[in-house]
Amino acid sequence: MLQFDERKTQARIQRLKQYYEKQVLGSQGFICQCYSKCRESVRSIPNYYTGQLSHIGSKYDLRKDGRELRLIITGISYGHDGDYATMEQRSRLVVEDVGVKCQFLQSG
DSSP states (O other): OOEEOOOHHHHHHHHHHHHHHHHTTTEEEOOOTTTHHHHTTTTTOOOOOBBOOOOOTOOOEEEEEEEEEEOOOSSSOOOOOOOBBBBHHHHHIIIIIIIIISSSOOOO
């Protein structure tokens, strides 16, 4: 049986937002101290875009038969142009542009 802990997911999203605000991309702009190392690690990728933040799914904290269940998808390229995508922008892209428009999710 699958169980979802919405409170835990929302707390996780808030902690990540706070981290990004203080360490990566926030109201003061792009401030990531690891940028040069990160950029160097993907120097062969011509269309690398800076500051594209992550998306955590709305049902991330799942348990199946009492055991935590995680599915993590990660990549270097998000498949669209432009630097500096906030978590909100990334979530909108994942859910609406990919999920609904490509019919992986139903709207509503």
